[in-house]
Amino acid sequence: MKEDIKNIIKDIKEELIELSEYIYKNPELGYEEYKACDVHERLLQEHGFKVEKEYMGMETAFRAVFDSGKEGPTVAYLSEYDALPDIGHGCGHNILGTTSTGAGIALSKFLKDLGGKVVVFGTPAEETSGGKVYMTDNGAFDDIDIALMAHPAEKHYKSGASLAMDAIEFVFRGRTAHAASNPDKGINALDAAINTFNNINAMREHIRTDARVHGIIKDGGRAANIVPDLAIAQFYTRATTKTYLKELSERVKNCARGASLAAGTELEIRNYEASYDNLITNSILSDIYVKHLRDMGVKDIQEPKESFGSLDAGNVSHVCPTIHPYFAISEKEIVAHTREFAEETIKPFAYSQMVKTIGALVWTGLDVIKDKQLLDSIKAEFTKVEP
Missing domain, CATH: 3.30.70.360 (Alpha-Beta Plaits)
Incomplete structure (x- = not known):
C-alpha cells in the first residue's frame, strides 16, 4: 500500500509544486482568493472531480467531489489559500491548500475499487472571518464522515486543540x-x-x-x-x-x-467577525495519521502545539471527526506570519515533507474507507466528547 501511495503522489508531485508556487507568487487576502481558487478547481477537474464553484454563495469557495459510485464513507480534505496583508503567504496557506488538494486527488485514485467518496473543500478567509464557520453553520459537513487537513509549521506536530473565540x-x-x-x-x-x-x-x-x-x-x-x-x-x-x-x-x-x-x-x-469553536481532535483518527506519518518516513513527531490561537477548523470538529496536525517545512527554527516563513514554503525540504504528509493523509482516509469498525469507533469517540 505504501508504495502504491508513493507512486501516485510522485505522479502528481510536479503539478502540486506548480500549484503551490503559483499561489505563493499571487497572494490574495480572504474572500479575494480568485486566482488561488481557480487553479485549485482546474486541477481537481483535470483529475475527475466534479466542482461546485462559488460554493454556498462565496465567490472563492468550492466543493469538489470524486464519487466512486459505490457505497462507502465520505472523506473530506480542507484546503486553505488566503494570504496575509503585506507579507503574503506567511502562514503557508499556499502549501496547506496544495497538501489537502493533493491528498484528495491521490485518494481518488483508489476509490473505484474500494467505494466511497472524497470531497475537497476550498475554504476561504481562514485568517479573518473564516469561511469554514459559514460552511459549517449551513450544513456543508453534515454528510462528511471524517475531515482532515495539515498546517505547515517549523516541525511535525500531532493534532491538538485550539481556543474557541x-x-x-x-x-x-x-x-x-x-x-x-x-x-x-x-x-x-x-x-x-x-x-x-x-x-x-x-x-x-x-x-x-x-x-x-x-x-x-x-x-x-x-x-x-x-x-x-x-x-x-x-x-x-x-x-x-x-x-x-x-x-x-x-x-x-x-x-x-x-x-x-x-x-x-x-x-x-x-x-464583528465570525466566532470560532474550539478544535476537538479525534484521538483515534489522530493516532492513525501519526502511525502512517511514521510509515512515510517521519520519525520526529512532536506532541500537540501549545497554542492559544483559534482556528475555523474548530467549527468543523464539532460536526464531524476532525484532525488538524502540523507538518514541518523547514530544517531551521522559523516563526509563522513572517516573510521568512513564506519563503520556506517553496523550498525542496518543504516539498519533501509535503509528500510525506499527503501520504499519511491518504493512508488515513484509506483505512477509514476499508474498515467499518474503525470508522464506528471514531464516530463513537466523537459523540462522547463534551463541546
Whole structure:
C-alpha cells in the first residue's frame, strides 16, 4: 500500500509544486482568493472531480467531489489559500491548500475499487472571518464522515486543540458638549469604553488561566475639547471550550453594560467577525495519521502545539471527526506570519515533507474507507466528547 501511495503522489508531485508556487507568487487576502481558487478547481477537474464553484454563495469557495459510485464513507480534505496583508503567504496557506488538494486527488485514485467518496473543500478567509464557520453553520459537513487537513509549521506536530473565540464589538453613544465650558451637558462615550477595560481587568483575577480577553479602542473621539459622543471598543474572548466561552463572553458583555450604565451612554453589542469553536481532535483518527506519518518516513513527531490561537477548523470538529496536525517545512527554527516563513514554503525540504504528509493523509482516509469498525469507533469517540 505504501508504495502504491508513493507512486501516485510522485505522479502528481510536479503539478502540486506548480500549484503551490503559483499561489505563493499571487497572494490574495480572504474572500479575494480568485486566482488561488481557480487553479485549485482546474486541477481537481483535470483529475475527475466534479466542482461546485462559488460554493454556498462565496465567490472563492468550492466543493469538489470524486464519487466512486459505490457505497462507502465520505472523506473530506480542507484546503486553505488566503494570504496575509503585506507579507503574503506567511502562514503557508499556499502549501496547506496544495497538501489537502493533493491528498484528495491521490485518494481518488483508489476509490473505484474500494467505494466511497472524497470531497475537497476550498475554504476561504481562514485568517479573518473564516469561511469554514459559514460552511459549517449551513450544513456543508453534515454528510462528511471524517475531515482532515495539515498546517505547515517549523516541525511535525500531532493534532491538538485550539481556543474557541468570540469577536465582540461595543459601540457606546453619548452626547457632545464643550469639555471646558459645558462638561455637564455632555455624556462621555469614551468614559464608558475605558471603564469597560477597567471592569474586564478587574475580572481577570476570576477567570480560568487558559482563557484570554484582549481588545482595543477603535474610536475614542476627535478632539480633547469635545466630549466624545461615540466610542467603539473591540475584543476577542477565547476559551478552551465552547461552553466556557459562552459564559466568559457574557461576563465581558456585562462589563460593558455596567460601564455604559455608569456613564449614561447607549450601548450596542455585536459580533464583528465570525466566532470560532474550539478544535476537538479525534484521538483515534489522530493516532492513525501519526502511525502512517511514521510509515512515510517521519520519525520526529512532536506532541500537540501549545497554542492559544483559534482556528475555523474548530467549527468543523464539532460536526464531524476532525484532525488538524502540523507538518514541518523547514530544517531551521522559523516563526509563522513572517516573510521568512513564506519563503520556506517553496523550498525542496518543504516539498519533501509535503509528500510525506499527503501520504499519511491518504493512508488515513484509506483505512477509514476499508474498515467499518474503525470508522464506528471514531464516530463513537466523537459523540462522547463534551463541546
